[in-house]
Amino acid sequence: MNATTDRPVDRTVDLAARPVDGYIDDFAAFITASPSSYHAAEEVARRLDAAGFTRLDEAEAWPTGAGRRYVVRDGAVIAWIQPAGCTPTTPFRILGAHTDSPGFKLKPKPTIESHGWLQAGVEVYGGPLLNSWLDRELELAGRLVTRDGETHLVRTGPYLRIPQLAIHLDREVNDGLKLDRQRHLQPVFGVGDSSEADLVGHLAALAGVAAADVAGYDILTADTAPPTRFGQNGALFAAGRMDNLTSVHAGLLALLADTTSAAPNDAVSGDAAAGGTPESRHISVLAAFDHEELGSESRSGASGPLLSDILTRISGNLGATPSEQLQAYAASWCLSADAGHSVHPNYSERHDPTNRPVAGGGPLLKINANQRYATDAVGAALWARACERAGVVAQEFVSNNTVPCGSTIGPLTATRLGIRTLDVGVPLLSMHSARELCHVNDPFALSAAIEAFFAGA
Numbered sequence: 518m519n520a521t522t523d524r525p526v527d528r529t530v531d532l533a534a535r536p537v538d539g540y541i542d543d544f545a546a547f548i549t550a551s552p553s554s555y556h557a558a559e560e561v562a563r564r565l566d567a568a569g570f571t572r573l574d575e576a577e578a579w580p581t582g583a584g585r586r587y588v589v590r591d592g593a594v595i596a597w598i599q600p601a602g603c604t605p606t607t608p609f610r611i612l613g614a615h616t617d618s619p620g621f622k623l624k625p626k627p628t629i630e631s632h633g634w635l636q637a638g639v640e641v642y643g644g645p646l647l648n649s650w651l652d653r654e655l656e657l658a659g660r661l662v663t664r665d666g667e668t669h670l671v672r673t674g675p676y677l678r679i680p681q682l683a684i685h686l687d688r689e690v691n692d693g694l695k696l697d698r699q700r701h702l703q704p705v706f707g708v709g710d711s712s713e714a715d716l717v718g719h720l721a722a723l724a725g726v727a728a729a730d731v732a733g734y735d736i737l738t739a740d741t742a743p744p745t746r747f748g749q750n751g752a753l754f755a756a757g758r759m760d761n762l763t764s765v766h767a768g769l770l771a772l773l774a775d776t777t778s779a780a781p782n783d784a785v786s787g788d789a790a791a792g793g794t795p796e797s798r799h800i801s802v803l804a805a806f807d808h809e810e811l812g813s814e815s816r817s818g819a820s821g822p823l824l825s826d827i828l829t830r831i832s833g834n835l836g837a838t839p840s841e842q843l844q845a846y847a848a849s850w851c852l853s854a855d856a857g858h859s860v861h862p863n864y865s866e867r868h869d870p871t872n873r874p875v876a877g878g879g880p881l882l883k884i885n886a887n888q889r890y891a892t893d894a895v896g897a898a899l900w901a902r903a904c905e906r907a908g909v910v911a912q913e914f915v916s917n918n919t920v921p922c923g924s925t926i927g928p929l930t931a932t933r934l935g936i937r938t939l940d941v942g943v944p945l946l947s948m949h950s951a952r953e954l955c956h957v958n959d960p961f962a963l964s965a966a967i968e969a970f971f972a973g974a
Contacts (some may be wrong), residue, residue, distance in 0.1 A: 521578055524835050527790055528866070530835070532551055532723065532763065534561040536571060537957055537958055537961045539838050540770075540960065540961040540964070541746060541754060541957050541960070541961070542736065543597075543766075543770075544744070544754075544762075544763075544766050544960055545743070545744035545746075545754075545756065547560060547762065547765075547766045548744050548756045548757065548758060548759070548762055548766075549743065549744065551616075551758065551762055552656060552658035552737075552739035552758075552795050553592070553658040553659040553660075553672075553735075553736075553739065554592030554593075554616035554617040554737075554807045554808075555591070555592045555659055555668075555670055555735065555763060556659075556662045556670055556672065556923055557592070557616040557762060557805070557920070558589050558591070558592050558593060558616055558805065558807075558894045559589070559597070559670060561587075561594045561765065561769055561803075561805060562587065562589050562594060564769060564778075564894035565585075565587050565596055565769075565773075566771070567685060568585070568773050569585060570585040571584060571585065571586050571587075572582055572586075572587055572588070572589065573586050573587070573588050575588055575590065575826075579751075579830060579834060580834075581834040581835070582599075583599050583600055583601040583602075583603070584598075584599055584839075585597075585598050585599075586599070586730065586913045588827060590816065590817045590823055591807060591816070591817040592616050592617060592735075592807035592808075592817055593804075593805060593806045593807045593817035593818075593823060594616075594803075594805050595802065595803065595804045595805070595823065595824065595827050596769075596772060596802070596803045597609075597800055597801060597802040597803070597827075597831065597969060598772065598775055598800065598801045598883045599800050599831065600733055600800070600919045603800060603835055604835065605832065605835045605836050605837035605838065605841040605842075605844075605845070606710070606837070606841050606844040606848070607798075607799060607800055607835065607845060608798070608799045608800070608843050608845050608846070608847075608848035608849040608850075609799060609801075609802050609828060609845065609846075609850075609851075609936070610800070610801050610802065610849070610850055610852075610970060610971055611802040611803075611804055611805050611807075611824070611850065611851040611852065611930075611936070612764075612766055612768035612771065612772070612797045612804065612851075612852050612854060612934060612967055612970070612971070613760050613804045613806065613819065613824075613851055613852065613853045613854065613875065613926050613927070613930055613938075614764035614765045614803075614804070614805050614806070614853075614854050614926075615643075615761045615764075615765070615805065615806045615807065615808075615809035615813075615855070615926060616762070616765055616805050616806070616807050616818070616972065617643070617808055617809060617810050617811075618643070618757070618760055618762075618810060619642060619643035619645035619646075619738050619740045619810050619949045620638065620642050620645055620646050620650070620739065620757040620763070620951075621639035621641060621642055621645070621650070621702065621704075621737065621738040622637040622639060622640050622641075622642045622735070622736065622737050622738075623637060623638070623639055623640075623657060623716070623727065623734065623737070624639060624640050625842055626638065626779065627639070627716045627717065628709035628711050628714055628715055628716045628717075629703060629711065630709075630710065631703075633708055633709070634705050634707075634708055635705065635706055635707040635708060635709060635711060635714050635755065636703045636704060636705050636706070637657070637703065637704050637705075637706055637716055638703060639702065639703060639704065639738065641698050641702070642737060642810065642811070643811055643949075644810065644949055645811030645949055645950075646740070646947070646948075646949045646950045646951070647696045647698075647702065648694055649951040649952065650679055650702070650738075650740075650946070650951045651679050651680070651681040652678065652679070652680060652681050653678065653679070653697050653740050653741075653742065653952075654675040654676075654677075654740075654741050654742070655675070655676065655677045655678060655679070655704060655740060655741060656672055656673045656674050656675055656676050656677070656738070656739050656741050657671075657672065657676060657716075657720065657736050657737070657738060657739075658671065658672035658673070658736065658737060658738075658739050659671065659672075659732050659734065659735045659736035659737050660735050660736075661720060661721060661724050661726065661733075661736075662731070662732055662733045662734065663666040663726055663730040663731060664730050664731075664732045665733060669724040669725070669726055670724075671720050671723050671724040671736075671869075672723075672739075673719070673720070673723060674741065674825050675700075676708075677703055677704035677705065677738065678704055678705055679701075679704045679705075680705060691913035693847040700782070702762075704738070708858050715728065717731055717734065717774060720734070720915065730874060733735075738757065739757060740755070740757040740951045740952055741757075742898055742952060744756035744757075746957060750884035751957070752877065752956055752957055753876075753954060753955075753960075754954070754955050754956070754957050754960075755950065755952055755953070755954050756953065757951055757952050757953070758953075759856065759943075759945060759953040759955060760856035760945065760948055760949065760953060761774065761809070761854075761855050761856055763856060763942075763943045763945075763955070763960050763963070764854035764855055764856070764942065764943070764963070765805045765807075765819065766960070766964070767854065767943075767960055767963045767967055768803045768805070768854060768964075768967055769803060769805075770964050770968075771964050771965075771967035771968040771970075772801055772803045772971065774966045775801050775968070775971045775972070793840045795837075798973055799800050799848075799849070799973065800831065801971045802828075802887070804823075804824050806817075806818050806819045806823065806824075806926060809925070809926055811854075813926060813929055816830060818928055819929045819933075820929050820933070824930065824934070825933060825934060828842075828934070829842065832845060833939075843935075846934060846935055846936050847935075847937045849937070850896075850899065850928070850936065850937055850938070850939075850970070851930050851931070851934075851936045851937070851938040851939075852900075852938075852939060852941060852967065852970050853890075853891060853925050853926050853927030853930060853938055853939065853941070854939045854940075854941050854942055854963065854967065855883075855925045855926070855927075855940065855942045856942050856943060856945045856948055856953070857874070857881040857883055857914045857942040857943065857944050857945065858874070858914065858945065858946075858948060859874055859875055859876045859944035859955075860873040860874060860875055860946060861946060865881075867920050868917055868920075869915050869916060869917050869918075870917075872913050872914065874912040874913065874914050874944045875912070875944070876944055876946070876955060876956035876958075876959065877956035877958055878910065878912045878944070878956075878958065879904070879909055879910040879911045879912050879958075879959065879962050880904070880909070880911050880912075880941055880943055880944075880959060880962050880963040881912055881914040881941060881942050881943070881944055882897060882900050882911055882912070882913050882914065882939070882940075883913045883914045883915075883925070883940035883941060883942060884897075884913060884914065884940075885915065885916065885922055888928055888930065889921075889922050889924040889925075890922070890924070890925060890927055890928070890939075890940035891925075891927035891928045891930075891931045891938040891939055891940050892939040893937075893939070895937065896937065896938070896939030897939070899939065899970075899974070900939055900941060900966070902969075902974040903966045903967075903969040903970045903974040904966050904969070905963035905967040905974075906969040906972070906974040907962070907966045907968065907974075908965070909962040909965050909966055910962075911941075911962075911966070912944075914942075914944070925940050927939065927940040929974070933965045941963070942957075942963070943955055943960055943963050
Protein backbone atom coordinates (compact mmCIF):
# COMPACT_ATOMS: atom_id res chain seq x y z
CA MET A 518 0.00 0.00 0.00
CA ASN A 519 1.23 3.47 -0.82
CA ALA A 520 0.00 6.01 1.72
CA THR A 521 1.92 8.92 0.23
CA THR A 522 0.92 11.39 -2.46
CA ASP A 523 2.85 13.15 -5.19
CA ARG A 524 2.34 16.47 -3.42
CA PRO A 525 4.98 18.02 -1.16
CA VAL A 526 4.40 17.33 2.52
CA ASP A 527 4.48 19.66 5.47
CA ARG A 528 8.11 20.01 6.60
CA THR A 529 7.74 20.22 10.34
CA VAL A 530 10.85 18.02 10.39
CA ASP A 531 13.61 17.87 7.79
CA LEU A 532 12.48 15.23 5.32
CA ALA A 533 15.92 15.14 3.72
CA ALA A 534 17.33 13.83 6.98
CA ARG A 535 14.23 11.99 8.21
CA PRO A 536 12.33 9.85 5.68
CA VAL A 537 8.81 10.53 6.94
CA ASP A 538 7.23 9.41 3.66
CA GLY A 539 8.71 5.93 3.87
CA TYR A 540 7.90 5.69 7.54
CA ILE A 541 4.21 6.50 6.98
CA ASP A 542 4.02 4.01 4.11
CA ASP A 543 5.42 1.32 6.39
CA PHE A 544 3.11 2.34 9.23
CA ALA A 545 0.12 2.07 6.88
CA ALA A 546 1.22 -1.43 5.88
CA PHE A 547 1.64 -2.38 9.55
CA ILE A 548 -1.89 -1.20 10.40
CA THR A 549 -3.34 -3.03 7.40
CA ALA A 550 -1.67 -6.26 8.52
CA SER A 551 -2.93 -5.87 12.12
CA PRO A 552 -6.76 -5.85 12.33
CA SER A 553 -6.66 -7.56 15.75
CA SER A 554 -4.22 -7.81 18.63
CA TYR A 555 -3.40 -11.36 17.53
CA HIS A 556 -2.58 -10.24 14.01
CA ALA A 557 -0.51 -7.35 15.40
CA ALA A 558 1.54 -9.72 17.56
CA GLU A 559 2.17 -12.00 14.59
CA GLU A 560 3.09 -9.08 12.33
CA VAL A 561 5.62 -7.95 14.94
CA ALA A 562 6.87 -11.55 15.11
CA ARG A 563 7.18 -11.74 11.32
CA ARG A 564 9.31 -8.61 11.24
CA LEU A 565 11.43 -9.79 14.15
CA ASP A 566 12.04 -13.10 12.38
CA ALA A 567 13.16 -11.22 9.26
CA ALA A 568 15.59 -9.21 11.40
CA GLY A 569 17.19 -12.34 12.86
CA PHE A 570 15.41 -12.53 16.21
CA THR A 571 14.72 -15.97 17.70
CA ARG A 572 11.22 -16.88 18.90
CA LEU A 573 11.29 -18.59 22.29
CA ASP A 574 8.79 -20.98 23.85
CA GLU A 575 7.87 -20.07 27.42
CA ALA A 576 7.62 -23.78 28.28
CA GLU A 577 11.22 -24.46 27.23
CA ALA A 578 14.64 -23.52 28.64
CA TRP A 579 16.07 -20.33 27.18
CA PRO A 580 19.59 -19.61 25.91
CA THR A 581 21.83 -17.67 28.26
CA GLY A 582 24.23 -15.88 25.90
CA ALA A 583 23.89 -12.68 23.94
CA GLY A 584 21.14 -12.58 21.35
CA ARG A 585 17.96 -11.08 19.93
CA ARG A 586 14.86 -12.89 21.13
CA TYR A 587 11.10 -12.59 21.56
CA VAL A 588 8.05 -14.29 23.04
CA VAL A 589 4.45 -14.16 21.83
CA ARG A 590 1.76 -14.76 24.45
CA ASP A 591 -1.70 -14.62 22.85
CA GLY A 592 -2.09 -11.04 21.52
CA ALA A 593 1.03 -9.73 23.25
CA VAL A 594 4.67 -9.84 22.23
CA ILE A 595 7.85 -9.01 24.13
CA ALA A 596 11.17 -8.74 22.30
CA TRP A 597 14.59 -7.90 23.63
CA ILE A 598 18.22 -7.51 22.67
CA GLN A 599 20.67 -8.97 25.17
CA PRO A 600 24.10 -7.60 24.24
CA ALA A 601 27.41 -9.24 24.89
CA GLY A 602 28.94 -8.63 28.28
CA CYS A 603 25.72 -8.38 30.30
CA THR A 604 26.04 -8.94 34.04
CA PRO A 605 23.50 -9.86 36.74
CA THR A 606 22.91 -6.15 37.42
CA THR A 607 22.60 -4.98 33.80
CA PRO A 608 19.50 -2.74 33.70
CA PHE A 609 16.64 -2.73 31.19
CA ARG A 610 15.35 -0.05 28.82
CA ILE A 611 11.69 -0.96 28.17
CA LEU A 612 9.27 0.49 25.65
CA GLY A 613 5.72 -0.40 26.71
CA ALA A 614 2.72 -0.25 24.36
CA HIS A 615 -0.46 -2.22 23.65
CA THR A 616 -1.84 -4.12 20.67
CA ASP A 617 -5.61 -3.91 21.28
CA SER A 618 -8.12 -1.19 20.40
CA PRO A 619 -11.77 -0.50 21.31
CA GLY A 620 -14.43 -2.08 19.15
CA PHE A 621 -16.77 -5.08 19.26
CA LYS A 622 -16.17 -8.74 20.04
CA LEU A 623 -18.11 -11.68 18.63
CA LYS A 624 -20.35 -13.45 21.15
CA PRO A 625 -21.03 -17.20 21.38
CA LYS A 626 -23.84 -18.32 19.06
CA PRO A 627 -23.18 -15.19 17.00
CA THR A 628 -25.51 -15.71 14.02
CA ILE A 629 -28.81 -13.88 14.56
CA GLU A 630 -31.89 -13.63 12.33
CA SER A 631 -34.10 -10.56 12.81
CA HIS A 632 -36.93 -9.44 10.46
CA GLY A 633 -35.27 -11.04 7.45
CA TRP A 634 -31.81 -9.68 8.25
CA LEU A 635 -28.80 -11.73 9.28
CA GLN A 636 -26.87 -10.10 12.10
CA ALA A 637 -23.75 -10.80 14.14
CA GLY A 638 -24.11 -10.89 17.91
CA VAL A 639 -21.36 -8.70 19.33
CA GLU A 640 -20.32 -7.33 22.71
CA VAL A 641 -18.74 -3.91 23.20
CA TYR A 642 -14.97 -4.21 23.74
CA GLY A 643 -13.39 -1.40 25.75
CA GLY A 644 -14.63 2.16 25.32
CA PRO A 645 -15.21 2.83 21.61
CA LEU A 646 -16.69 6.07 20.32
CA LEU A 647 -19.84 4.18 19.38
CA ASN A 648 -21.30 6.49 16.74
CA SER A 649 -18.05 6.35 14.75
CA TRP A 650 -18.67 2.67 14.02
CA LEU A 651 -21.98 3.28 12.27
CA ASP A 652 -22.32 2.92 8.50
CA ARG A 653 -18.82 1.55 7.94
CA GLU A 654 -17.82 -1.65 6.21
CA LEU A 655 -16.28 -3.76 8.97
CA GLU A 656 -14.41 -7.03 9.04
CA LEU A 657 -14.11 -9.77 11.62
CA ALA A 658 -10.55 -10.62 12.63
CA GLY A 659 -8.85 -12.62 15.34
CA ARG A 660 -8.12 -16.23 16.20
CA LEU A 661 -9.88 -19.58 16.08
CA VAL A 662 -8.69 -22.39 18.33
CA THR A 663 -9.44 -25.92 17.19
CA ARG A 664 -10.00 -28.94 19.42
CA ASP A 665 -6.37 -30.00 19.05
CA GLY A 666 -5.32 -26.70 20.67
CA GLU A 667 -3.96 -25.15 17.47
CA THR A 668 -4.49 -21.42 16.85
CA HIS A 669 -5.54 -20.14 13.43
CA LEU A 670 -5.56 -16.43 12.59
CA VAL A 671 -8.44 -15.32 10.39
CA ARG A 672 -9.92 -12.17 8.86
CA THR A 673 -12.93 -11.75 6.62
CA GLY A 674 -12.33 -8.50 4.79
CA PRO A 675 -15.41 -6.24 4.42
CA TYR A 676 -18.30 -8.29 5.77
CA LEU A 677 -20.50 -6.36 8.22
CA ARG A 678 -22.08 -2.98 8.80
CA ILE A 679 -23.88 -1.33 11.72
CA PRO A 680 -26.62 0.64 9.92
CA GLN A 681 -27.85 3.87 11.43
CA LEU A 682 -31.58 4.64 11.49
CA ALA A 683 -32.60 7.02 8.71
CA ILE A 684 -33.34 10.60 9.74
CA HIS A 685 -36.88 10.19 8.37
CA LEU A 686 -37.54 7.70 11.17
CA ASP A 687 -35.85 9.78 13.89
CA ARG A 688 -36.31 13.49 13.18
CA GLU A 689 -34.50 14.49 16.40
CA VAL A 690 -31.37 12.42 15.77
CA ASN A 691 -29.22 15.49 15.11
CA ASP A 692 -30.23 16.89 18.49
CA GLY A 693 -28.68 13.93 20.27
CA LEU A 694 -27.93 10.32 19.32
CA LYS A 695 -28.19 7.70 22.06
CA LEU A 696 -27.26 4.14 21.17
CA ASP A 697 -28.45 1.16 23.19
CA ARG A 698 -25.48 -1.23 23.30
CA GLN A 699 -27.65 -4.32 22.96
CA ARG A 700 -30.36 -3.22 20.52
CA HIS A 701 -28.62 -0.76 18.20
CA LEU A 702 -25.11 -2.10 17.66
CA GLN A 703 -25.58 -5.59 16.17
CA PRO A 704 -24.15 -5.42 12.62
CA VAL A 705 -25.86 -6.87 9.57
CA PHE A 706 -24.07 -9.20 7.17
CA GLY A 707 -26.83 -10.54 4.95
CA VAL A 708 -30.47 -11.47 4.52
CA GLY A 709 -32.32 -14.75 4.72
CA ASP A 710 -32.67 -17.69 7.07
CA SER A 711 -30.15 -18.12 9.87
CA SER A 712 -30.25 -21.90 9.29
CA GLU A 713 -28.48 -21.23 6.02
CA ALA A 714 -25.84 -18.88 7.48
CA ASP A 715 -23.15 -19.64 10.01
CA LEU A 716 -20.60 -16.99 10.97
CA VAL A 717 -18.32 -19.44 12.73
CA GLY A 718 -18.54 -21.76 9.75
CA HIS A 719 -17.56 -18.91 7.44
CA LEU A 720 -14.59 -18.03 9.63
CA ALA A 721 -13.55 -21.68 9.81
CA ALA A 722 -13.68 -22.01 6.03
CA LEU A 723 -11.48 -18.93 5.65
CA ALA A 724 -9.00 -20.44 8.12
CA GLY A 725 -9.02 -23.77 6.30
CA VAL A 726 -10.46 -25.80 9.19
CA ALA A 727 -13.72 -27.65 9.75
CA ALA A 728 -16.37 -25.69 11.62
CA ALA A 729 -16.98 -28.70 13.88
CA ASP A 730 -13.34 -28.55 14.96
CA VAL A 731 -13.56 -24.95 16.23
CA ALA A 732 -13.61 -25.14 20.04
CA GLY A 733 -13.25 -21.43 20.79
CA TYR A 734 -12.57 -18.06 19.24
CA ASP A 735 -11.54 -14.48 19.98
CA ILE A 736 -12.91 -12.47 17.08
CA LEU A 737 -13.23 -8.68 16.96
CA THR A 738 -14.35 -6.06 14.48
CA ALA A 739 -12.05 -3.74 12.55
CA ASP A 740 -12.71 -0.94 10.08
CA THR A 741 -11.74 -1.93 6.54
CA ALA A 742 -11.14 1.53 5.08
CA PRO A 743 -7.42 1.69 4.19
CA PRO A 744 -5.05 4.08 5.99
CA THR A 745 -5.05 7.36 4.09
CA ARG A 746 -2.83 10.40 3.84
CA PHE A 747 -4.74 13.57 2.99
CA GLY A 748 -5.18 17.29 3.62
CA GLN A 749 -2.98 20.29 2.86
CA ASN A 750 0.42 19.10 1.67
CA GLY A 751 -0.55 15.53 2.57
CA ALA A 752 0.19 16.31 6.21
CA LEU A 753 -2.68 14.38 7.83
CA PHE A 754 -3.02 10.63 8.30
CA ALA A 755 -6.20 8.70 9.16
CA ALA A 756 -6.51 5.03 10.05
CA GLY A 757 -8.10 2.62 12.47
CA ARG A 758 -6.33 1.29 15.57
CA MET A 759 -3.73 4.06 15.79
CA ASP A 760 -4.40 3.83 19.52
CA ASN A 761 -2.08 2.07 20.02
CA LEU A 762 -0.46 0.57 16.92
CA THR A 763 1.27 3.95 16.57
CA SER A 764 3.43 3.12 19.59
CA VAL A 765 3.84 -0.59 18.79
CA HIS A 766 5.15 0.24 15.32
CA ALA A 767 7.36 3.09 16.58
CA GLY A 768 8.85 0.89 19.29
CA LEU A 769 9.41 -2.01 16.92
CA LEU A 770 11.28 0.10 14.38
CA ALA A 771 13.33 1.70 17.14
CA LEU A 772 14.28 -1.72 18.51
CA LEU A 773 15.25 -2.98 15.06
CA ALA A 774 17.42 0.11 14.64
CA ASP A 775 19.18 -0.42 18.00
CA THR A 776 22.86 -0.41 17.02
CA THR A 777 24.10 -0.27 20.61
CA SER A 778 23.60 -4.01 21.09
CA ALA A 779 25.13 -7.16 19.65
CA ALA A 780 24.09 -7.47 16.02
CA PRO A 781 24.28 -11.17 15.09
CA ASN A 782 22.05 -13.41 17.17
CA ASP A 783 23.91 -14.97 20.11
CA ALA A 784 27.16 -13.35 19.01
CA VAL A 785 29.69 -12.30 21.62
CA SER A 786 32.34 -9.74 20.76
CA GLY A 787 35.98 -10.58 21.31
CA ASP A 788 36.40 -7.75 23.82
CA ALA A 789 33.34 -8.84 25.84
CA ALA A 790 34.33 -12.51 25.75
CA ALA A 791 37.75 -11.55 27.04
CA GLY A 792 36.23 -9.64 29.93
CA GLY A 793 36.40 -6.24 28.25
CA THR A 794 33.82 -3.46 28.16
CA PRO A 795 30.24 -4.57 27.35
CA GLU A 796 28.79 -3.32 24.07
CA SER A 797 25.79 -1.79 25.83
CA ARG A 798 24.86 -0.49 29.24
CA HIS A 799 21.41 -2.07 29.18
CA ILE A 800 19.06 -4.64 27.64
CA SER A 801 16.56 -3.07 25.23
CA VAL A 802 13.01 -4.43 25.49
CA LEU A 803 9.83 -3.93 23.46
CA ALA A 804 6.76 -4.90 25.51
CA ALA A 805 3.52 -4.81 23.49
CA PHE A 806 0.71 -5.92 25.81
CA ASP A 807 -2.88 -6.90 25.06
CA HIS A 808 -6.10 -5.86 26.87
CA GLU A 809 -5.07 -2.33 27.83
CA GLU A 810 -8.48 -1.09 26.74
CA LEU A 811 -10.07 -3.42 29.31
CA GLY A 812 -7.85 -2.43 32.23
CA SER A 813 -4.88 -4.72 31.46
CA GLU A 814 -5.92 -7.41 33.94
CA SER A 815 -5.11 -10.59 32.00
CA ARG A 816 -2.22 -13.00 31.46
CA SER A 817 -1.12 -10.95 28.47
CA GLY A 818 -1.93 -7.51 29.93
CA ALA A 819 0.32 -5.05 31.72
CA SER A 820 -1.25 -5.90 35.08
CA GLY A 821 -0.47 -9.57 34.53
CA PRO A 822 2.84 -11.37 35.07
CA LEU A 823 4.11 -11.36 31.47
CA LEU A 824 6.78 -8.67 31.67
CA SER A 825 7.86 -9.66 35.17
CA ASP A 826 8.14 -13.30 34.10
CA ILE A 827 10.36 -12.49 31.15
CA LEU A 828 12.61 -10.02 32.94
CA THR A 829 13.05 -12.52 35.79
CA ARG A 830 14.06 -15.25 33.34
CA ILE A 831 16.52 -12.95 31.58
CA SER A 832 18.07 -11.90 34.88
CA GLY A 833 18.09 -15.50 36.10
CA ASN A 834 19.97 -16.60 33.00
CA LEU A 835 22.55 -13.93 33.79
CA GLY A 836 22.98 -15.48 37.22
CA ALA A 837 21.25 -12.69 39.12
CA THR A 838 20.23 -13.19 42.72
CA PRO A 839 16.95 -11.59 43.82
CA SER A 840 18.95 -8.72 45.27
CA GLU A 841 20.91 -8.24 42.06
CA GLN A 842 17.71 -8.25 40.01
CA LEU A 843 16.39 -5.43 42.18
CA GLN A 844 19.67 -3.59 41.56
CA ALA A 845 19.04 -3.95 37.83
CA TYR A 846 15.47 -2.69 38.22
CA ALA A 847 16.66 0.32 40.21
CA ALA A 848 18.75 1.43 37.22
CA SER A 849 16.09 0.55 34.62
CA TRP A 850 13.60 2.71 32.75
CA CYS A 851 10.21 2.06 31.16
CA LEU A 852 8.89 4.38 28.47
CA SER A 853 5.11 3.87 28.36
CA ALA A 854 3.99 4.98 24.90
CA ASP A 855 0.29 5.40 24.19
CA ALA A 856 -1.92 7.81 22.28
CA GLY A 857 -2.59 11.30 23.62
CA HIS A 858 -4.96 14.13 22.77
CA SER A 859 -4.20 16.95 20.36
CA VAL A 860 -6.15 20.12 21.09
CA HIS A 861 -9.48 19.89 19.25
CA PRO A 862 -10.27 23.08 17.31
CA ASN A 863 -14.04 22.64 17.76
CA TYR A 864 -13.87 21.80 21.48
CA SER A 865 -10.90 23.81 22.70
CA GLU A 866 -12.60 24.44 26.04
CA ARG A 867 -12.11 20.74 26.89
CA HIS A 868 -8.34 21.19 26.98
CA ASP A 869 -6.01 22.89 29.43
CA PRO A 870 -5.92 26.61 28.55
CA THR A 871 -2.11 26.79 28.68
CA ASN A 872 -0.82 23.34 27.68
CA ARG A 873 -2.38 22.82 24.27
CA PRO A 874 -0.50 20.23 22.19
CA VAL A 875 -1.07 20.41 18.46
CA ALA A 876 -0.82 17.85 15.69
CA GLY A 877 2.59 18.11 14.05
CA GLY A 878 4.12 19.62 17.17
CA GLY A 879 5.94 16.43 18.11
CA PRO A 880 5.35 13.59 20.56
CA LEU A 881 3.75 14.23 23.93
CA LEU A 882 5.11 14.02 27.44
CA LYS A 883 1.99 13.05 29.40
CA ILE A 884 1.70 14.45 32.93
CA ASN A 885 -0.94 14.01 35.63
CA ALA A 886 -0.80 15.13 39.25
CA ASN A 887 -2.75 12.07 40.38
CA GLN A 888 -0.37 9.62 38.68
CA ARG A 889 -2.81 8.51 36.00
CA TYR A 890 0.36 8.94 33.98
CA ALA A 891 3.65 7.88 35.59
CA THR A 892 5.79 10.83 34.48
CA ASP A 893 7.78 12.69 37.13
CA ALA A 894 10.50 15.34 36.92
CA VAL A 895 13.29 12.77 36.53
CA GLY A 896 11.42 11.13 33.69
CA ALA A 897 10.79 14.49 32.06
CA ALA A 898 14.54 15.13 32.04
CA LEU A 899 15.18 11.73 30.43
CA TRP A 900 12.58 12.46 27.74
CA ALA A 901 14.15 15.87 27.07
CA ARG A 902 17.52 14.19 26.53
CA ALA A 903 16.04 11.54 24.23
CA CYS A 904 14.21 14.11 22.09
CA GLU A 905 17.27 16.35 21.92
CA ARG A 906 19.43 13.41 20.85
CA ALA A 907 16.83 12.45 18.22
CA GLY A 908 16.56 16.02 16.96
CA VAL A 909 12.80 16.19 17.50
CA VAL A 910 10.66 18.75 19.28
CA ALA A 911 8.33 17.46 22.01
CA GLN A 912 5.34 18.99 23.77
CA GLU A 913 3.52 18.44 27.05
CA PHE A 914 0.02 17.18 27.68
CA VAL A 915 -1.95 17.73 30.88
CA SER A 916 -5.72 17.52 31.26
CA ASN A 917 -8.17 20.30 31.90
CA ASN A 918 -8.98 20.07 35.62
CA THR A 919 -12.67 19.51 34.84
CA VAL A 920 -12.03 16.70 32.32
CA PRO A 921 -10.39 13.71 34.05
CA CYS A 922 -7.92 11.82 31.89
CA GLY A 923 -7.68 8.10 31.29
CA SER A 924 -4.66 6.06 32.27
CA THR A 925 -2.06 3.85 30.63
CA ILE A 926 0.17 0.87 31.28
CA GLY A 927 2.74 3.27 32.75
CA PRO A 928 1.45 3.43 36.34
CA LEU A 929 0.72 -0.32 36.24
CA THR A 930 4.29 -1.15 35.24
CA ALA A 931 5.78 1.22 37.79
CA THR A 932 3.59 -0.28 40.51
CA ARG A 933 4.25 -3.92 39.64
CA LEU A 934 8.01 -3.71 39.10
CA GLY A 935 9.18 -0.54 40.81
CA ILE A 936 10.93 0.51 37.60
CA ARG A 937 11.01 4.25 37.00
CA THR A 938 8.44 4.99 34.29
CA LEU A 939 7.26 7.91 32.19
CA ASP A 940 4.34 8.33 29.77
CA VAL A 941 4.61 9.65 26.23
CA GLY A 942 2.63 9.36 23.00
CA VAL A 943 1.48 10.75 19.69
CA PRO A 944 -1.25 13.46 19.68
CA LEU A 945 -4.46 12.26 18.02
CA LEU A 946 -7.89 13.57 17.17
CA SER A 947 -10.89 11.20 17.36
CA MET A 948 -9.25 8.85 19.89
CA HIS A 949 -11.25 5.62 20.29
CA SER A 950 -13.05 6.29 17.02
CA ALA A 951 -13.17 3.57 14.40
CA ARG A 952 -10.82 5.86 12.51
CA GLU A 953 -8.35 8.18 14.23
CA LEU A 954 -6.29 11.13 12.96
CA CYS A 955 -2.72 12.33 13.40
CA HIS A 956 -0.08 14.45 11.68
CA VAL A 957 2.36 12.43 9.55
CA ASN A 958 5.44 13.77 11.33
CA ASP A 959 4.45 12.77 14.86
CA PRO A 960 4.67 8.95 14.64
CA PHE A 961 8.10 9.23 13.02
CA ALA A 962 9.28 11.68 15.66
CA LEU A 963 8.07 9.31 18.39
CA SER A 964 10.04 6.43 16.88
CA ALA A 965 13.16 8.59 16.61
CA ALA A 966 12.89 9.56 20.28
CA ILE A 967 12.37 5.91 21.30
CA GLU A 968 15.45 4.99 19.28
CA ALA A 969 17.42 7.57 21.26
CA PHE A 970 15.96 6.14 24.48
CA PHE A 971 17.19 2.67 23.51
CA ALA A 972 20.57 4.17 22.65
CA GLY A 973 20.95 5.34 26.23
CA ALA A 974 19.90 9.02 26.17
